[in-house]
Amino acid sequence: MDKQNTYLVALGIPSGDMVHADFAMSLATMCMSPGASVALINAKSSLVPLGRNQCVAAARKINATHLMFLDTDMVFPPDTLKRLLAHGKDVVGATYAKRASPQHPLTVSENGKVEQIASGLRRVKLLPTGCLLIRLNVFDKLEAPYFNLEAEGGQLRGEDYFFCERARAAGIELWCDGDLSSQLGHIGQKVNHLGDN
Numbered sequence: 001m002d003k004q005n006t007y008l009v010a011l012g013i014p015s016g017d018m019v020h021a022d023f024a025m026s027l028a029t030m031c032m033s034p035g036a037s038v039a040l041i042n043a044k045s046s047l048v049p050l051g052r053n054q055c056v057a058a059a060r061k062i063n064a065t066h067l068m069f070l071d072t073d074m075v076f077p078p079d080t081l082k083r084l085l086a087h088g089k090d091v092v093g094a095t096y097a098k099r100a101s102p103q104h105p106l107t108v109s110e111n112g113k114v115e116q117i118a119s120g121l122r123r124v125k126l127l128p129t130g131c132l133l134i135r136l137n138v139f140d141k142l143e144a145p146y147f148n149l150e151a152e153g154g155q156l157r158g159e160d161y162f163f164c165e166r167a168r169a170a171g172i173e174l175w176c177d178g179d180l181s182s183q184l185g186h187i188g189q190k191v192n193h194l195g196d197n
Contacts, residue, residue, distance in 0.1 A: 007036035009066045009081060009133075010059035014043045014051025019072040020187050026075045035082030039064065049159035052129065052147040056139055064136050071130035073099065075185040083180055084133040087121060090172050093132035094180040099188035106160075107176055117178035124176045125168070129160040131184060141170040 011027070013019075031038060039062055043054035052069065059067040068081060074096070077083075084092050095107035095117055108126035109115040117124070129147075139146055146166070147159035164174055 007065045009036045009038050009068050010041050010064035011038055012041050012055030012067050012069045014048050015072045022075050023072045029078040049147040053145050068133045069129045073187040074130045077183050089175045090135045090138050092175040093127050094177050094184050096184045096186040099186050117176045118182045119178040122176050124174050126161045126164045127176050142166050
C-alpha cells in the first residue's frame with residue numbers, strides 16, 4: 001500500500017462567509033485524487049489567526065496526521081497535496097506573490113532576504129500559510145496560540161510568520177517547494193474603469 005494512503009490530512013480552510021469560485025474548483029479537483037484520506041475543516045472567522053487556531057483544534061479532534069492550510073484566495077494544481085506529502089517534511093509548503101503591489105514573493109530565505117523560489121525544494125526562514133502542509137505533531141512542540149498577529153515597527157506582522165518563527169525556535173525546519181510555487185496563483189482584485197488599457 002502507498003504510504004500516503006495511511007495519512008489522514010485535515011484540509012484547514014479559514015474563511016469568511018464566501019470563497020472564490022476558482023479556489024472552490026481547485027479544491028474540488030484536488031480532492032478527487034488527493035493521495036491520502038482527507039477531511040475538510042472550514043473555520044469561519046473575520047480573524048484569520050483565530051480561524052487557523054480553530055483548524056488546529058479540529059484536526060486534533062479527528063486525530064489527523066497532517067493539517068494542510070489552503071487559503072480561499074489561492075488556486076493550485078490537482079496534485080498539490082500528493083506533492084507536498086511526498087517530501088516527508090514536518091512543515092512544507094509553496095510560496096506566492098502578494099496580491100497587492102509591490103507583488104513580491106512572501107518567502108524569506110535563510111539569509112533573511114525576500115526570495116522567489118521557482119524550482120527545487122529549499123529550506124527557508126519564513127513562508128506563507130496559504131498552501132502549507134504541517135505534520136500535526138509539530139503543534140505538540142509549540143505553545144498556543146500557534147498563529148497570532150504581532151506588532152513590528154508600527155505595523156502588524158502576519159500570523160504565518162508568527163508560526164514560522166516559533167516553529168524554527170523549536171528546532172523545526174521549514175521547506176518550500178519551488179516547482180509547486182511556480183504553479184500557484186494568488187487571487188487579487190482589480191477595479192476596471194472605462195478608458196483603462
